[in-house]
Amino acid sequence: EAQVTQNPRYLITVTGKKLTVTCSQNMNHEYMSWYRQDPGLGLRQIYYSMNVEVTDKGDVPEGYKVSRKEKRNFPLILESPSPNQTSLYFCASSRKYQETQYFGPGTRLLVL
Amino acid sequence: AQKITQTQPGMFVQEKEAVTLDCTYDTSDQSYGLFWYKQPSSGEMIFLIYQGSYDEQNATEGRYSLNFQKARKSANLVISASQLGDSAMYFCAILYNINKFYFGSGTKLNVKP
Numbered sequence: 001e002a003q004v005t006q007n008p009r010y011l012i013t014v015t016g017k018k019l020t021v022t023c024s025q026n027m028n029h030e031y032m033s034w035y036r037q038d039p040g041l042g043l044r045q046i047y048y049s050m051n052v053e054v055t056d057k058g059d060v061p062e063g064y065k066v067s068r069k070e071k072r073n074f075p076l077i078l079e080s081p082s083p084n085q086t087s088l089y090f091c092a093s094s095r096k097y098q099e100t101q102y103f104g105p106g107t108r109l110l111v112l
Numbered sequence: 113a114q115k116i117t118q119t120q121p122g123m124f125v126q127e128k129e130a131v132t133l134d135c136t137y138d139t140s141d142q143s144y145g146l147f148w149y150k151q152p153s154s155g156e157m158i159f160l161i162y163q164g165s166y167d168e169q170n171a172t173e174g175r176y177s178l179n180f181q182k183a184r185k186s187a188n189l190v191i192s193a194s195q196l197g198d199s200a201m202y203f204c205a206i207l208y209n210i211n212k213f214y215f216g217s218g219t220k221l222n223v224k225p
Contacts, residue, residue: 100159
């Protein structure tokens with residue numbers, strides 16, 4: 001089944017404790033992206049990747065890191081999480097950047 | 113600067129009636145893409161419809177159509193014959209600057225029986 005998977009789906013952590021949210025797609029998509037969703041703000045793009053080893057900042061990259069060592073994986077790293085990073089995070093992928101994105105199920109993060 | 117605007121935080125529609133969800137955008141690019149997504153209460157993001165800036169015909173996908181008015185920079189979603197399962201958040205999004213996506217703040221649609 002073609003899909004985008006994210007893990008974990010739910011995470012509670014404390015300020016400053018490094019964490020990684022994994023994202024994997026099995027559709028051989030070139031374009032992958034991370035978003036955060038906050039009430040009243042819609043989705044905001046954090047980082048995106050056009051292909052392996054090609055990543056760039058989106059609208060709200062501060063406090064986040066990404067890497068794209070393999071085509072299928074695009075992990076989101078929070079080196080030192082803070083409470084303002086409490087949010088719902090989505091990973092998405094598309095065959096090419098200009099095509100429809102397919103979203104993962106979301107990861108709900110709470111930073112205490 | 114705000115790139116994409118959805119002015120209706122919430123809307124009600126009677127089952128079986130049509131409803132229009134508004135979306136306006138701001139870009140000086142000539143080439144861009146417009147998307148609509150549905151987010152039910154379960155949280156997943158579901159792609160509904162796509163319109164390219166050079167497409168002359170309005171996009172349609174089943175009961176969904178996109179009323180694209182390029183000069184007015186609007187890309188309204190029309191849902192015909194609303195169903196109870198259409199109750200959800202709806203997001204408009206624009207792809208421009210080659211590879212950046214911007215989403216609107218969403219419209220919560222409630223379909224009344």
